[in-house]
Amino acid sequence: MSSLFEYDKDREAASAAKVRALEALLIKKGVLGSDSVDAVLRHFETVAGPFNGARIVARAWVDAEYKARLLEDTPKAIAELQFPGMTGAEGEHMKAVANSVTVHNLIICTLCSCYPWPVLGLPPYWYKDPVFRSRGVREPRAVLREFGVTISEDKEVKVWDSSAQIRWFVIPERPAHSEHLNEEQLAALVTPEAMMGVALVPSPPPA
Amino acid sequence: MRLQHYLGGLENLGPVNFFEKKVFMAEWEKRIFGIHTVMMAESVHLDKSLPKYPLSEVPTAFKDTWTWASLRIGAENMQPFEYFKYRYYEKWLMGISQFFIDRGYVTAQELATLTEHYRAHPDSPLPEQPNPALKEQVVRYLHHGDSGLRAPVDQVRFAVGDTVYVADPEAADHTRLPGFLRNKKGTVTEVYPGAFEYFVSTGPDGLDGPQHVYGVSFLASDIWGPDKSEPNTVIYADLFEAYLKPVHSM
Known part of the structure; x- marks a missing residue:
């Protein structure tokens, strides 16, 4: 362009x-105060960011009942984890959708750049392009x-356009051969791209 | 019609620039993002928002409403080629600077003169004038947000499973209806509890006061046609009630 x-x-x-x-x-x-802009930027380094989403996904992977609650009432299930700021700006109304053997989800905002700030932080450039x-x-x-993810035709693709109050994020599929990892190690595998639906979570190296 | 309202589905744009995983393409972009977010946190409407904020206790010279709608209206009113020409935060910088000039907070001359100064002396410092109470409000806003949830004023018109058509309202300065969905047939998959109020009225476009919002699914083939769509693909959008019509109205 x-x-x-x-x-x-x-x-x-x-x-x-x-x-x-x-x-x-x-x-x-x-x-503005001379400390105002820095306060915003610090929030996205310490409070709101993909580190939250990764921990939520890892919990959903190790606890099927938690995953069910997360899909049923996303804010309530996130609140169980007691992270700060989870209903904050651009997270007032969030919903999780889960990838599975039959469904692959992708989030998008065709009108602007809506994105679930508390769990994913700020969107990468390409998402806004x-x-x-x-x-x-x-x-x-x-x-x-183009992102390196091939979805077979028998798997349904669901695209979620964020045009009103809901900010969507994706629970990717837990990778194969990850049984030996604990929750924290699983969280370390989860990328922002996986929680937007443009990447899969690869299997970890064998134990 | 505004090209910006019809981005979804535009063809021949080439590959997605997915290597750009960075949020900020240049260091300066962080500052305009921060300025915008502080403006949202000190917007005068926040003393009546959900939650309500103690704005009267926040010392600030900012006396306007500033929300996502302000930024979006600016972007949607751009000359469409300019919209494509400039990067995301370049557009923010243009829109926000012009807002402060238009509203009389700064003059164009002041901004131009000081810009020249910082061009010549990029490392010359910002004024040191902290504002702890404003900083506290910024943190509070980021932690608690600004929800559009309101008590419903009327009954829901649609139920899960209903077939609906998307309305085709008069083109306005601003909309929350993705253009590619106009006149398309969809199925209600979710009726969100409560009602939601958008930041501003969009006039003839149809948003004004609290409305029910519905999750609506569309078969890709119903939107793009069988030849231009991919198989086994469903598009979901959250649509305010004004954007939906019952099937028998068609």
Whole structure:
């Protein structure tokens, strides 16, 4: 796409200076404190992030009853784990969907970039890019193949477009040959991409 | 019609740039994301939101409503080629800067002059002026959010299993109806408890006050046709009641 358009050759330096000037002016005018933006960024390093989603998925893998509760009432099941901020911004109404031998789920937001912040953090660039948002609903299997994931035609693909209040995330399938791992080790296998439905969780190295 | 409302299904765009797993493509993008999120956390509507926040105790010069709708309206009003031209956070920077100029918080001249300063001196520091009470509100907002859940004002019109058609309302500045679903046939798979109020009225588009929201499933072949769709594929969208019509109305 980018070859279609002419950009300023110092595009990044110009934006960096402009955003710094804007932040400085807003601090001077009392709209922001000099510690406000950093407080936001710290939240996404410590409170909201894919580390939460990975632990939720690992719990669902080791505890079938927990998984059933998670699918039935996602916020209530997440609350059991007592992580902070789980009904916070962009997580006010979350729902989990589970991959299985018969179903593969993919999350998308064709209108903007809705994403379950408390459990997944902030979305990667490609999720917000118009190309994914355009193609993910019409040819999800082709897009998944580009991500290295081939879904056989006898498996149903479900695409979840986040157009109202619900923020979706995916419980991927537990990989084969992972019986020797504990919950924490399982969580370490779960990537944000797997919880968006564009990656599978590969089997761990043998014990 | 707005191209931005019809991204879903647009063809010939080439491969997804999936190697870009980074959230922020440049370090400066973090700052505009942070500024936007602080604005959401100090938006004047939060003294009546769910939950309610003690905004009167938060010392800030910000006296406007700022929500996701503000940002989305800006993006949906862009010239469509510009929308494709600029990266995600470049669009945010343009929209948010213009908002502060339009609302009189800063002048275009002030911003241009200080931008030149930081161009010449990229490492020159920001003013040191912490605001602990605002920081506390930012953290509170991030932990508790801003839910649209409201008490329903009327009965639900559709039940799980109902066949519905998607409405085709007049094009407006802003919508939560993905364009590719207009006039398509779907099946209600979920009736969400309660009602939901969107941040703003979308006028003739149909969002105004609390409405029921339904999960609706669509066969890919019913949307794109048998030749343009992939097999065994279902698309789900959450749709406000204004966007749905009963099948007998068609």
